[in-house]
Amino acid sequence: MSLRDRCPMLQFNDLGDERGKLVVIEGERAIPFKIERVFYIYDSDSSVIRGQHANRLSEFVLINVAGKSKVRITDGDEEFIVELNEPMTGIYIPKMIWKDMYDFSSDSVLLVLSNTHYDGSEYIRDYDEYLKEVEKVNA
Numbered sequence: 001m002s003l004r005d006r007c008p009m010l011q012f013n014d015l016g017d018e019r020g021k022l023v024v025i026e027g028e029r030a031i032p033f034k035i036e037r038v039f040y041i042y043d044s045d046s047s048v049i050r051g052q053h054a055n056r057l058s059e060f061v062l063i064n065v066a067g068k069s070k071v072r073i074t075d076g077d078e079e080f081i082v083e084l085n086e087p088m089t090g091i092y093i094p095k096m097i098w099k100d101m102y103d104f105s106s107d108s109v110l111l112v113l114s115n116t117h118y119d120g121s122e123y124i125r126d127y128d129e130y131l132k133e134v135e136k137v138n139a
């Protein structure tokens with residue numbers, strides 16, 4: 001399966017009406033996992049690169065609920081970049097995928113949903129180590 005197919009864009013339903021927009025994301029329905037963790041990143045300016053890690057266990061859905069940012073995604077073999085710029089669209093990133101988030105607009109609020117509680121030991125922050133481990137996973 002290609003990297004893009006493994007990291008699909010997700011389109012969420014707008015349940016809004018004349019009072020405004022309403023986007024609902026339910027675990028195991030709109031996204032492929034049960035939500036154990038929610039965090040959001042804001043006040044990162046355009047010179048900042050965040051992420052720069054892969055996760056042995058965590059899966060993520062990233063949504064720019066305001067503003068925009070870019071995500072560079074690689075599995076050490078293929079690579080692609082997406083711009084997140086609308087609250088109704090997210091990207092699913094499975095475990096053992098390397099990601100960098102950057103080019104944050106000043107109004108960017110990047111919402112992240114995950115299937116895990118935080119555990120720093122399942123983060124791989126060294127790219128060479130990631131390449132070693134990902135080869136093992138794909139072997």
Ligand code: TYD
Nearest residue numbers: 037039041049050051052053117118119120
């Ligand atoms: P970091 O992983 O560098 O953030 P990002 O991936 O967005 O660049 O996390 C920054 C700090 O926050 C680091 O000390 C770990 C801590 N942290 C938690 O305690 N829980 C979490 O869920 C996250 C994402 C980070």
